[in-house]
Amino acid sequence: MRNVMRRVRTMTFTFLLQSPPPSLPISPSPQFSLSSSALLSTTAQRFLAPSQGSLLRSASIRAFCTKPIIPNMEDSGSPLSYLTQREAAEIDETLMGPLGFSVDQLMELAGLSVAASVSEVYKPEEYRRVLAICGPGNNGGDGLVAARHLHHFGYKPSICYPKRTAKSLYTGLVTQLESLSVPFVSVDDLPEDLSKDFDVIIDAMFGFSFHGAPRPPFDDLIRRLVSLQTYEQTLQKHPVIVSVDIPSGWNVEEGDHEGGGIKPDMLVSLTAPKLCAKRFCGPHHFLGGRFVPPSVAEKYKLELPSYPGTSMCVRIGKPPKVDISAMRVNYVSPELLEEQVETDPTVQFRKWFDEAVASGLRETNAMALCTANKDKKPSSRMVLLKGFDENGFVWFTNYESKKGSELSENPCAALLFYWESLNRQVRIEGPVERIPESESENYYHSRPRGSQIGAIVSKQSSVVPGRHILYDEYEELTKKYSDG
Ligand SMILES: NC(=O)C1=CN([C@@H]2O[C@H](COP(=O)(O)OP(=O)(O)OC[C@H]3O[C@@H](n4cnc5c(N)ncnc54)[C@H](OP(=O)(O)O)[C@@H]3O)[C@@H](O)[C@H]2O)[C@H](O)CC1
Ligand SMILES: Cc1cc2nc3c(=O)[nH]c(=O)nc-3n(C[C@H](O)[C@H](O)[C@H](O)COP(=O)(O)O)c2cc1C
Numbered sequence: 001m002r003n004v005m006r007r008v009r010t011m012t013f014t015f016l017l018q019s020p021p022p023s024l025p026i027s028p029s030p031q032f033s034l035s036s037s038a039l040l041s042t043t044a045q046r047f048l049a050p051s052q053g054s055l056l057r058s059a060s061i062r063a064f065c066t067k068p069i070i071p072n073m074e075d076s077g078s079p080l081s082y083l084t085q086r087e088a089a090e091i092d093e094t095l096m097g098p099l100g101f102s103v104d105q106l107m108e109l110a111g112l113s114v115a116a117s118v119s120e121v122y123k124p125e126e127y128r129r130v131l132a133i134c135g136p137g138n139n140g141g142d143g144l145v146a147a148r149h150l151h152h153f154g155y156k157p158s159i160c161y162p163k164r165t166a167k168s169l170y171t172g173l174v175t176q177l178e179s180l181s182v183p184f185v186s187v188d189d190l191p192e193d194l195s196k197d198f199d200v201i202i203d204a205m206f207g208f209s210f211h212g213a214p215r216p217p218f219d220d221l222i223r224r225l226v227s228l229q230t231y232e233q234t235l236q237k238h239p240v241i242v243s244v245d246i247p248s249g250w251n252v253e254e255g256d257h258e259g260g261g262i263k264p265d266m267l268v269s270l271t272a273p274k275l276c277a278k279r280f281c282g283p284h285h286f287l288g289g290r291f292v293p294p295s296v297a298e299k300y301k302l303e304l305p306s307y308p309g310t311s312m313c314v315r316i317g318k319p320p321k322v323d324i325s326a327m328r329v330n331y332v333s334p335e336l337l338e339e340q341v342e343t344d345p346t347v348q349f350r351k352w353f354d355e356a357v358a359s360g361l362r363e364t365n366a367m368a369l370c371t372a373n374k375d376k377k378p379s380s381r382m383v384l385l386k387g388f389d390e391n392g393f394v395w396f397t398n399y400e401s402k403k404g405s406e407l408s409e410n411p412c413a414a415l416l417f418y419w420e421s422l423n424r425q426v427r428i429e430g431p432v433e434r435i436p437e438s439e440s441e442n443y444y445h446s447r448p449r450g451s452q453i454g455a456i457v458s459k460q461s462s463v464v465p466g467r468h469i470l471y472d473e474y475e476e477l478t479k480k481y482s483d484g
């Protein structure tokens with residue numbers, strides 16, 4: 001009991017001085033710098049002026065490199081199971097037999113997984129026009145369902161469904177799409193070159209029951225998808241190919257064993273990847289079909305990744321390699337002229353802050369806080385702005401944290417706001433001082449109970465011996481202060 005009392009007393013001390021209350025406002029006349037990408041692009045244009053563009057550029061762009069100290073991390077690559085054609089068919093039968101699923105249910109979940117995977121990588125703003133090429137079996141059904149969901153996600157799908165199955169499940173899916181005015185296009189009406197009319201092609205021709213060589217008209221459709229890949233080499237933007245479960249035309253176990261088959265950009269394996277997926281070299285491999293009960297996973301010794309949160313899909317395999325040096329955005333913003341800017345930077349900040357809030361940005365008040373210790377070693381982290389006026393910008397933190405001790409040693413800071421969708425950043429630099437304790441107190445008491453207790457429990461910037469320690473202390477304090 002005495003132990004508990006002592007600990008609580010120490011924590012109360014933390015609670016008052018160390019956790020949220022300590023507040024460090026930047027005092028009068030901070031240095032301000034507002035910039036928007038309008039200014040940046042003007043500068044860039046000047047650099048690119050034909051007469052001296054390359055000279056200026058090479059003279060003005062020089063590289064910096066920082067070598068961070070990285071702790072040793074173990075490779076977290078987890079094993080993955082692959083199914084034979086027979087196992088895939090058997091699992092299907094088990095799901096729809098003893099496990100009580102209907103094909104409609106599984107197809108709905110499979111199609112939804114495909115749509116979810118597509119929308120995770122290919123955003124409708126850039127990849128709106130989708131063509132779903134659907135085959136005669138369940139793989140084709142998955143394509144029809146995916147197209148319906150994609151329609152609701154803001155894409156513009158069209159369907160090519162040349163060998164329709166007369167069963168009510170399929171006629172129902174067609175009716176649903178027709179009721180959304182999703183167009184059905186015959187093979188003859190499809191352009192020979194699919195690259196101009198579509199941004200995404202869903203390959204839902206054949207799944208795990210495919211055998212032999214593709215028969216007409218699918219042989220011709222597969223050929224058109226293969227021919228799209230030559231565009232890749234010409235750097236022309238080509239439609240991406242998303243294969244459902246199996247890249248159509250590939251042998252279910254051996255893959256594209258003769259070469260010359262389609263090379264999808266994305267493969268969405270359903271339930272578990274089939275053996276051919278080992279040969280998939282595209283950048284995006286996803287798993288869908290979040291319906292596998294433990295008995296099936298155990299029976300087939302399935303090692304599968306867990307799905308995040310409520311997601312219907314999960315990325316498997318390594319995320320794609322990107323060429324960081326080629327990553328850039330074309331900024332389109334109105335001009336920002338000096339005469340449009342308020343002379344009082346606080347007034348200007350208020351204007352931009354209000355506009356950022358009105359634009360629906362999340363955490364408009366999140367800002368990077370940069371400090372440096374007495375040896376001039378800088379560090380930065382995000383904090384929340386909790387107020388500002390001509391006297392300074394206020395945030396709350398723990399005086400005992402890394403930033404807290406750096407600010408004691410060197411009471412100067414830089415703040416940075418970046419409002420991405422507005423193409424705006426605001427830089428603020430200046431001296432820092434603590435605000436009166438009473439203000440910290442008032443703020444602390446205005447916070448939700450969970451944040452108050454969390455702040456006491458969290459000894460910022462220190463190594464936590466284990467998650468349970470935080471949970472235990474949190475529980476203890478929640479009980480202690482249950483009476484409010
Ligand atoms: N458990 C799951 O994960 C689920 C997966 N689903 C999806 O279903 C497919 C498997 O569906 P299935 O109907 O068994 O098979 P296919 O979609 O591959 O298509 C079979 C039809 O294709 C014809 N076929 C086969 N080979 C050829 C060929 N060489 N040329 C032309 N046509 C061909 C076949 O006709 P046959 O006369 O040859 O038998 C069939 O008409 C799976 O991959 C998932 O995508 C479910 O949606 C839900 C559960
Ligand atoms: C969006 C966001 C807002 C944050 N706001 C605060 C804050 O207001 N105060 C704070 O102490 N930490 C805040 N944090 C946590 C800090 O970034 C940081 O991890 C923590 O304070 C420890 O920093 P230090 O070790 O550099 O002192 C926030 C983190 C994020 C991502």
Ligand SMILES: Cc1ncc(COP(=O)(O)O)c(C=O)c1O
Pocket residue numbers: 020384396447448451
């Ligand atoms: C560690 C930490 N402290 C404080 C805050 C700010 O919380 P509040 O808005 O309750 O002050 C955050 C916000 O993310 C945080 O992560």
Ligand SMILES: [K+]
Pocket residue numbers: 139203204205206207243244245246247248
């Ligand atoms: K397919």
